[in-house]
Amino acid sequence: MKRINFGIIGLGRIGIIHLSNISNRIPEAQVIAVADANEQNISGNLTAQQVKYKFTDFHQLLATTEVDAVVIATPTNTHAEIILAAAQAKKAIFCERPIDLSIEKTKIALKSVRDNNVKLMIGFNRRFNPNCYKIYSMINAQKIGRIHLVKTTSRETSIPSKKYLESSGGIFLDMSIQDLDMCRFMMGREVESVFALADRLWDPSLASISDYDTALVTLTFEGGGFAVIDNSRKSDYGFDHRMEIFGDKGMLEMQNELVETHRYHNREGVQGSGPVDFFNERYILSYARELRDFCSSILSPNRPISVGGTDALIALEMAIAAKISCHEKRQVHMSEFRLKH
Amino acid sequence: MKRINFGIIGLGRIGIIHLSNISNRIPEAQVIAVADANEQNISGNLTAQQVKYKFTDFHQLLATTEVDAVVIATPTNTHAEIILAAAQAKKAIFCERPIDLSIEKTKIALKSVRDNNVKLMIGFNRRFNPNCYKIYSMINAQKIGRIHLVKTTSRETSIPSKKYLESSGGIFLDMSIQDLDMCRFMMGREVESVFALADRLWDPSLASISDYDTALVTLTFEGGGFAVIDNSRKSDYGFDHRMEIFGDKGMLEMQNELVETHRYHNREGVQGSGPVDFFNERYILSYARELRDFCSSILSPNRPISVGGTDALIALEMAIAAKISCHEKRQVHMSEFRLKH
């Protein structure tokens, strides 16, 4: 069987994860080309991974006919442009989220994908986390009946640098967006309205860049049902990502993965391990599973993409709705919002 | 030591709990009188509890000079009137929540309490639940630092009858009010604004009485910080009351009490007991502890009441704010709200 030949554009932290995953965990694919504007990122010894081509200009990678599919792991503000070029080069495209911070540019990129009839998958990797996926499977198996409420909690371990935050789009577009996608994914229906609150409870100086470190978002869904998301950029006890989904036949919780399984009993009570420390450790498997899922869609042309451009567009719209709600201190209806754009 | 002589007004389900608790669990008090308009409720053999006086008219009970303190456990719409009379009779008063569904009548009752300089405690019994109290103690011991977020979940096992619901004031005044009080209690600061959503996800016919079975309320607090409350009148897996409180030094969860402690491991995984079934079973101890706390305040005149009239008034205002928010689909500020009344 011919393996899928991948080119990776952008060899930063996430690009390296994809390179390693394709090389070690996805037998049906291999990385034959990499591109990064920063020559240092591609100067290392990548032979172990059998990378034949190294470019500083991603156009050269796209011009390489042996390349079947590309992974876009560059900074967000370059995604739309690269998708456009890759679609024209007829490559299957895997792009890290979000496509862009602007709905307009996102739509242009998606049009190009449609026009060139190429496959596009977006990296909402949490959907592929084994624990999230287990919950999703149980919902689909009707274990909890019709869903009334989805609750997600995401707390990171430390506030990113202001430099990072300034180009991130803010807490709703950079952080809540993953939870928004997850709520919609679990509920299996579209969001109707968004109400969002945010504050700077950890670092008041975030006001200088008009960003927040804490957010609380409530959603109503078409056909009924609610969701609530709470986000914090920081947590003293470690990375915390949990969910709870309440339906008319039962309730599902997704708990944190713990570092170790011990329980220590002493006069103070019983003590155990905290959550696995950094999101890479927790989601490393998710990255491999999402790419493998992408490969399946390439190999079976009739299999639809699991997380496509529309999913990315809707997640972006929800995040922007949250931003508007927070700014204007009112409930934002997705219908109203969509007319606006 | 002289024991406190109690009179209980209203011998329904809750009145009986108080009678039994005072008789068996509070050595510093005894019930010497009961009053209930329904003669059947007081006709039983109450000698085991050494009740000397039985009345069908509560005024007679209030006229009994041996009675030091009264417990008001009658239907809500009679509370304000009885408080007024009891205050004039100079009795210490323990009244089930809420004082009244109207802010105006509540304020009149509280004025009478102040004018007659009697003690009044309101039955927010959850504050005295051992698990809630443990959480509260740990917060006060600075275990989690400054609080950013309070989350409470309350799900009951079945929807009350429409007859009950019609005079209950609706989900916010009848059910959410306990969570609203709990959020304020845990946060230790006053609520600034309320945003509430509600729906009939279990029983659409509740529209006929303008009530809901599901509610989702978000709060902002003076000085910063958020809370979110989710309520459901029904739950297929049993009575569910949990809390989570996130601060800058850690996080506290209050989990459900379970029926049994077994864990059963088989091919399906591991299975354990569900939550303790009915709120009486879970909160029976709370009722005894709140009354004991009330007795301490009577015996130590300088000890302030733990849950006083102002707490009841504020909880009522928050519940009404939630009702308005839900109706008018907007964030309601407590300041605006207070001007209104």
Place this chain on the structure above:
Amino acid sequence: MKRINFGIIGLGRIGIIHLSNISNRIPEAQVIAVADANEQNISGNLTAQQVKYKFTDFHQLLATTEVDAVVIATPTNTHAEIILAAAQAKKAIFCERPIDLSIEKTKIALKSVRDNNVKLMIGFNRRFNPNCYKIYSMINAQKIGRIHLVKTTSRETSIPSKKYLESSGGIFLDMSIQDLDMCRFMMGREVESVFALADRLWDPSLASISDYDTALVTLTFEGGGFAVIDNSRKSDYGFDHRMEIFGDKGMLEMQNELVETHRYHNREGVQGSGPVDFFNERYILSYARELRDFCSSILSPNRPISVGGTDALIALEMAIAAKISCHEKRQVHMSEFRLKH
């Protein structure tokens, strides 16, 4: 319905528990008489419990014709004599364990019970603990199939006084005996052989009274299967009583009951409550349930006693077998043992 009239012989710690349970938790019974050689124990105000007769000589209690049933809660070395007299007086008998430390005296007492055709129940109260009973019910419902292994752990919070220990019969007869009964109860088959180890790991001075603070007992059962019991007179983290039962279709654990349900997450990990502190708190319900079970057997003459004299005799034989095994450092077969006596 006529209530069962109880007489309680011995009003120490356990006698008081039975008095309170019969008075408050068992509507089908009442205590009308008490007897205690120590006049102080019966001089208190017992009117609340409607006790009509108070004696310092238990023979007077047995001579009271209104008394239907007796609870024997005196020191162990008086049990056999009182059972004899109570059987002759044709009373139904509930006796705290053990009947006696000697197999011979135990057999004499049991013969008298048989000869007089009265009912006798022995206070192995753990069998009636709701968590133990849940496990037992699941076993009987074939949830784990055929049992291969029973494991029980019992750790107390502090070493009893030497005065108590000297008349207790030692760790095997005073402490392990409950676990031995529990293993036999759960397995549903008879023990074939016993191998026991013991040591003084907490207090070497126990050698002076030939007792131990730590024991480890392994059992083999007729028809196959094993059990292992570990006992410690002390535990720094609180009272610990757990079980694990492994069968060919699954495994059941009985975990400790915890003081509170909170979980505290901070940099150290997650922390929760320790086990409920003292066995009274944990087993108070068990005492009420076992007496209620006894009452059912009295009221339904054809209903066999749940824990009868033979159960007590076999538990005693197992405990003595353990003592011999430990002393002679060898496996003791119950058959060999039974011939010996």
Place this chain on the structure above:
Amino acid sequence: MKRINFGIIGLGRIGIIHLSNISNRIPEAQVIAVADANEQNISGNLTAQQVKYKFTDFHQLLATTEVDAVVIATPTNTHAEIILAAAQAKKAIFCERPIDLSIEKTKIALKSVRDNNVKLMIGFNRRFNPNCYKIYSMINAQKIGRIHLVKTTSRETSIPSKKYLESSGGIFLDMSIQDLDMCRFMMGREVESVFALADRLWDPSLASISDYDTALVTLTFEGGGFAVIDNSRKSDYGFDHRMEIFGDKGMLEMQNELVETHRYHNREGVQGSGPVDFFNERYILSYARELRDFCSSILSPNRPISVGGTDALIALEMAIAAKISCHEKRQVHMSEFRLKH
């Protein structure tokens, strides 16, 4: 820095794990040679792992001067002979457990290691499991004080083939040996006596090869303290490996790792995932960590080996003592036992 050049002898299931771990997880080492009598095992494409030499005769591998260290992963009955040859060839040696089923041959192999002054490490990989190691670290940090009791449970998912069992040495030498090593490791003292029981509760036909599927072993330790091991070749609910260690300052439990972290609440109670399925999945990291530890000892000549030949010899002696105890139905003292051999 020069990397350690490894040769792997035996490329079956375990050999492949070591090959993959050295290649992907241990940057300070590389595999340059493999040897396997079965040509098929080395005919595959191993270039990814940069293996330069492939032999069917392990002597050729030992004769390769570039090889610094060898991993012996052949069938047990060849270990002693290969250790002898490897020691003479002055290679550092990592050998899978056990060295041999005979104490005599084990001693001869160890003598050769001493005479040639080479390093030898034995693959008791469980010691390097992160959860076991956490427990061990906490014990060494005096978290539970002096140890009174170690309990280990190991239950496998299915009974191995009779072919495998016949050359395995039986349940004590093949399975219990790991628990015996673990008890000694955690206790930090030597075993004094062994008492072992065993039966065929799953498969009576194991009698035909004089083996068992279930074992229960109790140990006493020099200086006081006990251990109990329960083993089953099969478990209907999955691979179960837990420990509990009770000391005078507290207690430590090592619980199973679970497949997923969800909790499903419905009318039956709450349900969660079972244990991680196969020991490879659970212990894969352990294999990498033990080899990395071995590499550290090679690179730092003064660093002693973590699990050396004496550890292997003592574990074997304990396992044989258990076998004798079970056969002769008596407690076996390690002293008596050592004289015997």
